[in-house]
Amino acid sequence: MPQVADEPRIRLTGITRTFEVGGTEVRALVNVDEEIRSGEHVAIMGPSGSGKSTLLNVLGCLDKPTSGSYFLDGREVGSLESAELTQVRRHKIGFVFQFFHLIPRLSAVENVELPMLFAGVPKKERRERASTALAAVGLADRVTHLPEQLSGGERQRTALARATILEPSILLADEPTGNLDSSSGRVVLDILDRLNDEGLTLLVVTHDPKVAHRADRVIVLVDGKVVKRVPGDRVVEVMALLAEEEPEALEPGEPGEPGEGTKTGE
Template sequence: MSGGAPTVIDLRDLTRTFHLGDEDVHALSGVSLSIARGEYVAIIGPSGSGKSTLMNLIGCLDTPTTGTYSLDGEEVSRLDDDSLAEIRNRKIGFVFQSFNLLARATAVENVALPLLYAGVSRSVRRGRAKKALERVGLGDRLTHRPEQLSGGQRQRVAIARALVNDPALLLADEPTGALDQATGREIIGLFERLNGDGVTLVMVTHDHNLAARARRRVEIVDGKIAADVQKEGSIAGP
């Protein structure tokens, strides 16, 4: 399906064990997964199966207990926090169920934030944040604060923020979980458009209708990959 496109994500025998008092929680036990540039992958599976744990590892928010992770050709599984933060900022956009926007900041300020961390000058930050907001259809909401935006618009701001660094990889953990169905579908439409533009997309969803639209579905059960299904041809519509 990837047609020889370069590998963006390469996970080998990944495990992640959490220690809670005397108990070990094996959130992931032996996950190997390879995702090529331009893919659109839906991660599905029951609650507690390890989906968010996996996304946090892929997003360099966490490191594995054992196993290796190569991101865009760079081995990242043993890096320290500062190096991970730097890679995150450069290569990854992350969208969460709860938007995670700064309440007192405008849409432009929220979207520009990753550029501030990257040391980009103020005027360039503003210009690029504005472009990213236009890309998600919010060119007319630049100075609105989150409370002045609808849920779907807030998620669009979060997506613009995830895109502002032109990341190799866009990750979304239940991006439609806090939205009504129609708004959720709009957000998925936006993701599909971005993927059509070449953005590599990995998304966790509980919604099987949404998962069915992805070209590839990976099912996690009990911390392991239970199924990995490719769909031939283009994205299926309802």
Template sequence: MIRVEDLWRTYQMGDHALHALKAVDEVIESGEHVAIMGPSGSGKSTFLNVLGCLDSPTRGTYYLDGRDVAGLPDGELAEIRLRQIGFIFQSFHLVARLTAMQNVELPMIFAGVPAAERRARAARALEAVGLSDWSGHLSTELSGGQKQRVAIARATIMGPSLLLADEPTGNLDTHSGAQVLALLDELHRAGRTLIVVTHDPAVARRADRVLVMRDGEIVKRVAGASVTDLASLFDFGEPTP
């Protein structure tokens, strides 16, 4: 379970402070599928990075499975990212010089998993995303959809309970995007907490809940099924200029 209270993330820009997150309070239950939406600059990626322990809040508390992780030292945060959290990025972030298999193995290298076990597990993970035949290919030889599936295999290889995806289909065509979303749904159904940052109402609709952010605050919480279009979602009851 994720619980954040009075969460702030402030960037000091010269002599004025930019609040990327402003007093965010939220609870996300284990196994929930949550989408975060909002215009660019609304703080959704910052929120995701803080939830992923990649970024530390300037103020506030963050309980991850009951443990206050807000002020942990780097080593412990790395350990949490390694074992409890899986990241999926819009731009995939595969290491170009490594094969699909080696990319999936990466987290296990940092976890000190022996080579033989690493390869067996990576092979299974690639099979699960339908890329068995591509395990020996360099990531540069893969299509966008294939890259993202490798990235999903990598994100799940350590068996994390929390999956964070930042615009996972943002760089993909409709077909590949659908494949990726189907995979994410599958992972969610297997019991993982899934938090997706997206611009796409179709992606958000799959979520149990949608958090709408604006200027660093969560301004709306709606059911995923109720999402129709961005205009109504981002209608904050003000006249548009």
């Protein structure tokens, strides 16, 4: 759908998401207003349980807000039928996860083919496009490998190829380097930067200031509320804020789960 000139890619107004947990109401997002421009690179930071992942799920149309409106390219997502939501997820949004979520019994290229499979792309074209996409992330020689035969970094690059294979306009990444050693992480971040340079709107949930530093803008969530917005190069200010909220989570440069970088992607 053609974009209205001034319309942001994403506009959130008064987004609130509450969960029932054991009879008590937990407020994961509270009255979030946010606008994200097309091609913008945004990092979302905050202590554990601050609502970062919930926000990402709402943005990815995997979860629906309890109240508030989410406009994607000017269309209110809440008003879409489930079939239209599937189309939105399929063609507008790509997901990358901390634990890769590759299907272990499928080879790298078969994993990359998955979105095309459900989009009805013919087999031959699927294989060609998936192979090309894997080559573009430096995995030309890993096409037929199973996830368990790939390193953590290679798995995440496979997941990246899968997330972008249908050329979405938005990529949502949840701790994309959280499970990787720093050099593998750097390769993944470079690919993300390159995609962003090509016009992809990029939202990255992270604990890592080095990841956030690459963003145009950093949004900080605490208890489901946006408490701070700063440019990426001023991430230091965010770290000071977060140090008060969650000091133990801010060891510099620490991967989310140390030592997990080469475990299976299941």
